[in-house]
Amino acid sequence: MKIAVCGKGGSGKSTITALLAKELSRMGKDVLVIDSDESNYGLSRQMGVELPKDFTAYFGGKEKAQKDMMLSNFTHQFFKETWTFSDVPEGYYAEKDGVKLMSSGKIHTANEGCACTIGNIIRQFVEHLNLTENEYALMDMEAGIEHFGRGTDNGMDLILMIVDPSYESLALSGKILELGNAIGKPVRFVLNKVNDENRELMKNGVCEKAEVICEILEDDFIRGAGLQGKELSLEMESVRDLAKRIISKSATK
Numbered sequence: 496m497k498i499a500v501c502g503k504g505g506s507g508k509s510t511i512t513a514l515l516a517k518e519l520s521r522m523g524k525d526v527l528v529i530d531s532d533e534s535n536y537g538l539s540r541q542m543g544v545e546l547p548k549d550f551t552a553y554f555g556g557k558e559k560a561q562k563d564m565m566l567s568n569f570t571h572q573f574f575k576e577t578w579t580f581s582d583v584p585e586g587y588y589a590e591k592d593g594v595k596l597m598s599s600g601k602i603h604t605a606n607e608g609c610a611c612t613i614g615n616i617i618r619q620f621v622e623h624l625n626l627t628e629n630e631y632a633l634m635d636m637e638a639g640i641e642h643f644g645r646g647t648d649n650g651m652d653l654i655l656m657i658v659d660p661s662y663e664s665l666a667l668s669g670k671i672l673e674l675g676n677a678i679g680k681p682v683r684f685v686l687n688k689v690n691d692e693n694r695e696l697m698k699n700g701v702c703e704k705a706e707v708i709c710e711i712l713e714d715d716f717i718r719g720a721g722l723q724g725k726e727l728s729l730e731m732e733s734v735r736d737l738a739k740r741i742i743s744k745s746a747t748k
């Protein structure tokens with residue numbers, strides 16, 4: 496199953512991607528985490544590994560890939576056939592506790608150009624990725640909704656939106672549901688940073704037809720790890736339940 500983890504900036508996408516990946520792995524699943532956020536560097540730290548080499552480098556680097564795209568009038572196919580979990584090349588992923596992390600690519604220098612080529616390669620990658628029942632790909636998306644515009648979500652089986660306690664996030668829930676529905680993908684919602692004060696406001700503020708499948712409490716350990724750039728090594732019952740729902744497919748029914 497391929498799962499896109501999306502939401503507003505700072506809502507907790509990377510945090511929940513890391514926690515869920517570790518949980519799925521503890522449950523005996525093979526997990527590939529795809530860092531598709533070209534701007535933020537946090538996910539590898541949260542997973543406790545070094546940031547792997549940009550996947551774009553496998554295709555000759557961003558500049559070459561961009562040229563290939565332009566010469567083909569943006570139709571260039573980077574993948575000729577389907578890829579399996581184990582086709583991700585050595586050197587392009589980091590691994591810990593049974594979870595592999597790959598990175599689509601980051602913006603490294605000023606004036607290097609936009610991230611469209613990086614996004615294009617990773618979109619084609621997820622479309623060509625063929626997973627078995629025991630394999631899960633979790634894609635940590637860049638903030639906002641551009642990935643829907645790029646078509647990255649077309650290759651996904653489930654869109655998981657992380658909603659944090661902010662008006663913007665609650666308002667975005669309706670747009671993400673609309674975009675997910677438009678491409679025929681199940682969209683499910685995770686309320687994050689929930690506490691006794693905001694719980695009811697969040698439940699009432701999320702869009703009307705939202706299917707909320709998990710609530711993750713505001714947590715001191717997560718906040719501390721986020722502040723200090725530490726690995727997220729905690730286990731949470733709510734995340735365990737989320738993983739179970741995903742595995743049993745009740746999350747997508």
Ligand SMILES: Nc1ncnc2c1ncn2[C@@H]1O[C@H](COP(=O)(O)OP(=O)(O)OP(=O)(O)O)[C@@H](O)[C@H]1O
Pocket residue numbers: 502503504505506507508509510511532535537637638687688689711712713714715717718719720721722
């Ligand atoms: N349940 C939680 N309790 C407390 N703090 C949290 C929780 N979830 C996330 N955070 C904190 O919120 C901040 C943002 O989290 P995170 O980086 O995962 O968000 P993001 O959506 O990936 O952000 P970006 O859009 O920048 O990639 C971090 O400092 C993180 O530690």
Ligand SMILES: [Mg+2]
Pocket residue numbers: 508509510532535537538635
């Ligand atoms: Mg992030």
